[in-house]
Amino acid sequence: MPKIAVLPGDGIGQEIIPQAVRVLKAVLAETDAEFEFQDYPIGGAAIELVGKALPDETLQGCREADAVLLGAVGGHQWDHLPASERPETAALLGLRKGLNFYANIRPVRMIPSLLATSTLKENVLDGVDMVVIRELTGGVYFGEKGRSDNPRSAYDKMTYSEEEIRRILIQGFETAMLRSKKLCSVDKANVLETSRLWREIANELAKEYPEVELTHMYVDNAAMQLVRNPKQFDVIVTENMFGDILTDLASMLGGSIGMLSSASLSGTQGMYEPAHGSAPDIAGKNLANPLATILSAALMLRYSFGMEAEALRIESAVEKVLEQGYRTGDLAQAGDKVVGTIEMGDAVLAAL
Amino acid sequence: MPKIAVLPGDGIGQEIIPQAVRVLKAVLAETDAEFEFQDYPIGGAAIELVGKALPDETLQGCREADAVLLGAVGGHQWDHLPASERPETAALLGLRKGLNFYANIRPVRMIPSLLATSTLKENVLDGVDMVVIRELTGGVYFGEKGRSDNPRSAYDKMTYSEEEIRRILIQGFETAMLRSKKLCSVDKANVLETSRLWREIANELAKEYPEVELTHMYVDNAAMQLVRNPKQFDVIVTENMFGDILTDLASMLGGSIGMLSSASLSGTQGMYEPAHGSAPDIAGKNLANPLATILSAALMLRYSFGMEAEALRIESAVEKVLEQGYRTGDLAQAGDKVVGTIEMGDAVLAAL
Ligand SMILES: CC(C)[C@H](C(=O)O)[C@@H](O)C(=O)O
Numbered sequence: 230m231p232k233i234a235v236l237p238g239d240g241i242g243q244e245i246i247p248q249a250v251r252v253l254k255a256v257l258a259e260t261d262a263e264f265e266f267q268d269y270p271i272g273g274a275a276i277e278l279v280g281k282a283l284p285d286e287t288l289q290g291c292r293e294a295d296a297v298l299l300g301a302v303g304g305h306q307w308d309h310l311p312a313s314e315r316p317e318t319a320a321l322l323g324l325r326k327g328l329n330f331y332a333n334i335r336p337v338r339m340i341p342s343l344l345a346t347s348t349l350k351e352n353v354l355d356g357v358d359m360v361v362i363r364e365l366t367g368g369v370y371f372g373e374k375g376r377s378d379n380p381r382s383a384y385d386k387m388t389y390s391e392e393e394i395r396r397i398l399i400q401g402f403e404t405a406m407l408r409s410k411k412l413c414s415v416d417k418a419n420v421l422e423t424s425r426l427w428r429e430i431a432n433e434l435a436k437e438y439p440e441v442e443l444t445h446m447y448v449d450n451a452a453m454q455l456v457r458n459p460k461q462f463d464v465i466v467t468e469n470m471f472g473d474i475l476t477d478l479a480s481m482l483g484g485s486i487g488m489l490s491s492a493s494l495s496g497t498q499g500m501y502e503p504a505h506g507s508a509p510d511i512a513g514k515n516l517a518n519p520l521a522t523i524l525s526a527a528l529m530l531r532y533s534f535g536m537e538a539e540a541l542r543i544e545s546a547v548e549k550v551l552e553q554g555y556r557t558g559d560l561a562q563a564g565d566k567v568v569g570t571i572e573m574g575d576a577v578l579a580a581l
Numbered sequence: 582m583p584k585i586a587v588l589p590g591d592g593i594g595q596e597i598i599p600q601a602v603r604v605l606k607a608v609l610a611e612t613d614a615e616f617e618f619q620d621y622p623i624g625g626a627a628i629e630l631v632g633k634a635l636p637d638e639t640l641q642g643c644r645e646a647d648a649v650l651l652g653a654v655g656g657h658q659w660d661h662l663p664a665s666e667r668p669e670t671a672a673l674l675g676l677r678k679g680l681n682f683y684a685n686i687r688p689v690r691m692i693p694s695l696l697a698t699s700t701l702k703e704n705v706l707d708g709v710d711m712v713v714i715r716e717l718t719g720g721v722y723f724g725e726k727g728r729s730d731n732p733r734s735a736y737d738k739m740t741y742s743e744e745e746i747r748r749i750l751i752q753g754f755e756t757a758m759l760r761s762k763k764l765c766s767v768d769k770a771n772v773l774e775t776s777r778l779w780r781e782i783a784n785e786l787a788k789e790y791p792e793v794e795l796t797h798m799y800v801d802n803a804a805m806q807l808v809r810n811p812k813q814f815d816v817i818v819t820e821n822m823f824g825d826i827l828t829d830l831a832s833m834l835g836g837s838i839g840m841l842s843s844a845s846l847s848g849t850q851g852m853y854e855p856a857h858g859s860a861p862d863i864a865g866k867n868l869a870n871p872l873a874t875i876l877s878a879a880l881m882l883r884y885s886f887g888m889e890a891e892a893l894r895i896e897s898a899v900e901k902v903l904e905q906g907y908r909t910g911d912l913a914q915a916g917d918k919v920v921g922t923i924e925m926g927d928a929v930l931a932a933l
């Protein structure tokens with residue numbers, strides 16, 4: 230029986246995960262598939278419980294699972310910890326590296342009924358439909374870092390091996406093959422040696438994918454173009470730090486970060502989580518938007534279990550409730566039906 | 582007599598610089614000040630002339646000048662060069678490091694008559710008025726970099742010393758003191774050691790500027806917030822690479838990258854240039870927008886020569902021509918008076 234490790238985490242993670250699990254179970258109930266769901270502690274909740282943001286038991290549970298469903302981690306209670314030991318950093322980076330989730334995939338699609346919510350003009354956003362692929366286990370995130378004293382100085386090393394670059398670019402090319410065969414590789418090859426290697430390998434791989442039109446764009450320009458004319462993009466692939474920045478930025482093109490789902494793949498396993506954080510300010514109040522988590526559950530069915538029809542069922546249900554005017558507070562405009570986290574879950578279930 | 586080194590460079594640089602020089606001369610003619618203008622080759626033009634993107638004569642001329650006015654560098658003719666030797670990289674990084682222009686200042690202000698041009702909704706942009714301060718001579722731009730073979734790998738080292746961080750943060754605090762006393766320092770302290778040192782020093786300096794309200798924001802969130810709610814920002818200060826990305830992004834908040842001016846300061850000298858590139862596709866056609874360069878000339882009067890009244894005169898003239906409906910092609914909407922580069926210069930002169 231396929232196993233799903235469920236990691237609610239902190240803050241609104243505790244509220245959005247149950248909604249996604251409900252939706253998953255409802256969809257699975259109508260298939261022959263039987264899944265085992267097992268909860269594990271992570272983040273601040275795990276620090277309180279066992280003194281570690283990523284307990285061994287959790288890491289082990291995730292290793293043995295077929296897929297991981299993650300809520301959100303972190304909160305102001307742990308602000309006193311050194312930044313690198315805070316729950317979000319320790320838990321997320323530990324999970325990514327520990328399970329080798331090197332390919333982070335974030336689909337950004339403008340749902341027409343959210344156009345009014347966005348800060349970009351409707352004609353700029355209408356029709357936006359792209360995938361941003363971020364390398365997740367290399368670069369400056371995991372390079373050597375250090376500090377000197379008297380006078381103080383610090384360094385972080387951005388490193389990439391051929392192998393690390395190849396496998397994420399292949400993910401980019403393969404994704405492009407399934408879509409409109411346009412791949413935009415984002416780097417800073419005019420400044421970085423890692424980017425020059427990246428670009429070299431991208432150009433080599435392009436020969437193996439003659440149908441894909443590969444373009445290169447500098448990261449500064451990409452940030453601008455995402456706002457200037459987002460519809461020019463179909464599949465974007467980039468390294469870890471640039472991807473961190475560009476995916477958060479791109480979330481604004483899907484209406485709100487509250488809508489952005491993500492899949493992190495290792496080749497054998499997948500981890501699925503909303504792109505937003507634990508939002509401590511609204512936690513415990515039934516105010517959080519569960520849609521990015523529900524959409525992440527759809528990605529799980531698609532990428533980890535090949536259940537495309539079921540994934541689409543969830544995605545259509547989400548579109549339908551938005552069309553019906555249901556909104557959590559983060560997306561609400563005058564005239565909308567403002568609902569809480571649980572009620573939004575109810576609405577999606579009803580719309581399945 | 583104060584000396585201004587004028588570096589038109591490539592592409593539209595050759596067209597926009599003459600307009601800025603005309604405007605400068607017109608404003609200076611009505612004061613007692615006499616300035617010497619001296620042209621120097623840079624970029625691709627200099628490669629053709631003397632085989633080097635940044636000739637020694639140019640660097641020396643800039644050293645002896647009080648201020649440098651730079652157009653734009655680069656073009657497709659030099660695409661065959663390795664990325665690090667292309668005119669824009671070699672010339673710009675060489676000038677910045679060679680003359681120690683460590684503080685890059687880019688004011689982003691939404692001019693009301695450009696609201697229609699922007700891709701963001703008018704209520705989101707109306708009233709945007711911020712300054713982005715970017716560290717320009719440190720970080721991953723100038724750290725050690727290298728390559729190995731078999732298998733290939735590459736690295737770039739991001740380094741910052743206490744001194745480098747202090748002086749740019751002081752620029753941030755001082756700028757905040759002259760404005761609304763709000764400073765947002767952008768870093769990635771949850772991942773980078775350089776950012777942790779940055780944040781530490783920012784917090785120390787905050788004690789010397791008790792009137793300034795210092796906040797910290799992660800760069801991924803900052804990219805999103807610039808699009809979600811740009812009016813929350815007044816002064817942003819950040820390191821080199823993050824600044825590269827965020828300033829290009831922020832240019833969209835001023836209507837267009839064609840409006841974004843910049844000043845790069847060393848403490849004793851200043852270099853002034855538009856944030857946009859050499860736009861080879863429209864070069865030589867009298868189509869380029871000279872306003873960012875003209876606004877950069879205004880920054881020169883303000884920062885290098887303390888001529889605040891004259892700077893404001895230029896800035897008001899630019900606002901006036903935009904209000905009158907004059908637009909170069911990049912900004913044009915139905916109903917605007919579309920003019921060429923020279924005619925836009927004429928209009929600004931007339932509006933002075
Ligand atoms: C919490 C942080 C370490 C993380 C990152 O930078 O990758 C987050 O911003 C993300 O994008 O998942």
Ligand SMILES: CC(C)[C@H](C(=O)O)[C@@H](O)C(=O)O
Pocket residue numbers: 419420449669670673674825
């Ligand atoms: C041309 C390039 C090296 C430069 C940079 O990255 O600094 C440019 O993008 C800029 O912002 O002036």
